[in-house]
Amino acid sequence: MNGVALDNEVSRQELAHFLRTRRESLSPADVDLPNGPRRRTPGLRREEVAALAGLSLTWYTLLEQGxxxxxxxxxxxxxxxALNLAEHEREYIHQLVHSRTFPQRLERRHAPTETALQQVADSLSPNPAYVVNKLGDILGWNEAAAEWYTDFGRMPEARRNLLWWLFTAPEARVRLADWRRDARDQVGRLRAVSAGFPGRSSVSEMVEDLKQVSCDFRTLWGEYRVLNTEPQFRRLRHPRRGTVPMRLVILADGMHPSLEVVYHLPQLSGH
Incomplete structure (x- = not known):
């Protein structure tokens, strides 16, 4: 059973919580087990997961205890x-345990690249476009993005972040027609990304700050949902133009894969 030592405390606890959350979300019927007598706790029992995975109960318990x-x-x-994980969830637990970090750097600023990507965003006007990194930091935007979302330039640079705006700005719930879905998806992506940066303070500090200021974030973060796909659609509300569905086109920089331009293409009725 031995493999690479899981010696990062943050990663150990993340894996423990994730396994427990997934176990509690399954019913016996989900894994072809009989229901048996009434259960006092939700989900599968530890011994059932251990048996399905071919592990000893003691060893699996150690994993769930971090x-x-x-x-x-x-x-x-x-x-x-055993836990019916999707492929991206399987990748997530491997990333937690074996610390496969992303090749890109996590610096909040990368001036030369940001300048080039800002020019790309500007060229996409009159449609909204912004430059963002894996943690949701907004590094550039065009005038249309400011019109449809918010004037990012008025936000303190340290808080110029899509997640921070989502959970702390009342206007986010007005501008995003499907705020709950968009917020839940962004949290799922942050969790997927965080596994690639075990123990990095920039990730853990942002998570802790958001947990302090938003009970909605705390609730969604506690779901341990993992999502590794980019958003494809978003419905935005404009004060004059009304609600418009947008297709999101992701333009990546091959030299700096941590940065991307998110281009919004309005979807016309009937298309």
Missing amino acids: RNVSPSFKVLDSLAG
Whole structure:
């Protein structure tokens, strides 16, 4: 069962919470087990997950308790199968355990690249476009983005972040017609990204700050939902133009994969 040591406390606790959340979300019927007598706790029992994954109860319990054990690739795949994890969730637990970090840097500013991508965003007017990194920091935007979202230039640079705006600005709930769905998806993406930066203060500090100021964020973060796909559609409300569905086109920079331009293409009725 041994593999690479899971020696990062943050990663150990993230894995423990994720496994427990997924176990509690499953019913016996989900994994072809009989319901049996009435259960006092939701979801599967630890011993059921351990048996399905071919592990001892003691060893699986250590994982759920966040102990410093070393699950191998094979063990993680067995757990993924036992818990009915989707492929991106399977990748998430491998990333947590084996610390496969993203190749890009996590600096909040990357001036030369931002300048070039700002020019790209400007060229996409009159449609909204903004430059963003994996953590949701807004690094550039055109006038249309400011008109449809908010004037990002008025936000303190340290808080110029899509998630921060989503959860702390009342106007976000007005401008985003599907605020709850968009917020939940953004939190799921942040969790997927955070696994690639184990122990990085820039990630953990942002999460803790958001948990302090937003009970909605705390609730969604506690769901342990993982989402690794980019958003494809977003419905935006404009004070004069009304609600317009937008297709989101992601333009990536091959030299700096942590940065991307999010271009909004209005969807005409009937298309």
